[in-house]
Amino acid sequence: MPFTETGIPDLLVYEPRVFADSRGYFFESYNAGTFEQEGLRFPFVQDNQARSTYGVLRGLHFQLEPYAQTKLIRALEGRILDVVVDIRKGSPTYGKVFTIELSAENKKQLLVPKGFAHGYSVLSETAEVMYKCDNFYHKASEGGLIYNDPALNIDWGFDLKDAVVSDKDQVLPTLENCTHNFVYNS
Numbered sequence: 001m002p003f004t005e006t007g008i009p010d011l012l013v014y015e016p017r018v019f020a021d022s023r024g025y026f027f028e029s030y031n032a033g034t035f036e037q038e039g040l041r042f043p044f045v046q047d048n049q050a051r052s053t054y055g056v057l058r059g060l061h062f063q064l065e066p067y068a069q070t071k072l073i074r075a076l077e078g079r080i081l082d083v084v085v086d087i088r089k090g091s092p093t094y095g096k097v098f099t100i101e102l103s104a105e106n107k108k109q110l111l112v113p114k115g116f117a118h119g120y121s122v123l124s125e126t127a128e129v130m131y132k133c134d135n136f137y138h139k140a141s142e143g144g145l146i147y148n149d150p151a152l153n154i155d156w157g158f159d160l161k162d163a164v165v166s167d168k169d170q171v172l173p174t175l176e177n178c179t180h181n182f183v184y185n186s
């Protein structure tokens with residue numbers, strides 16, 4: 001079973017089948033048929049890739065509807081702590097935080113539905129992160145949550161005094177003060 005539930009509706013962990021041999025390994029990092037067998041169908045239209053060094057913290061970000069993005073995230077190199085917050089109004093897990101270590105070694109992927117704020121912290125010396133999106137970048141629709149919102153109390157895996165955070169992310173709102181248009185569809 002390649003998909004594992006997380007306790008938050010629609011948020012899934014995907015673990016591809018890895019074929020190891022004396023040369024190394026091979027795996028299908030994405031196969032639409034594998035997802036469709038589970039009733040999952042996303043018109044991924046954009047692949048993103050980011051390289052960061054230890055202590056970098058990106059997020060928590062989202063794009064407002066109608067530019068909201070489903071994301072399928074994995075680490076090509078190194079280790080990250082991937083963090084999402086369910087901000088779909090009406091969701092039974094509204095405001096709930098989920099974290100998971102994604103790494104080149106564990107090859108785990110996180111399927112993040114629309115209506116979640118997403119971020120990650122870099123736990124290795126360097127990390128290369130890649131993620132598929134089912135909607136294009138739309139700068140004017142960008143929103144986010146501040147990474148150190150006391151109400152969320154997120155453990156990013158290192159002391160935040162060492163965190164490397166963009167100026168843009170330093171001034172994001174708390175969940176309480178965040179305006180967005182995400183609604184949970186059960």
Ligand SMILES: Cc1cn([C@H]2C[C@H](O)[C@@H](COP(=O)(O)OP(=O)(O)O[C@H]3O[C@H](C)C(=O)[C@H](O)[C@H]3O)O2)c(=O)[nH]c1=O
Pocket residue numbers: 048050058059060061062118119120136137166
């Ligand atoms: C997201 C994005 C950015 N850009 C440009 C805009 C900036 O000039 C530059 C860096 O963007 P930013 O600082 O927003 O990059 P991150 O902080 O890694 O943003 C991402 O961080 C968290 C983890 C996410 O989940 C989002 O996908 C995304 O917001 O790339 C583009 O050209 N296309 C894009 O899709």
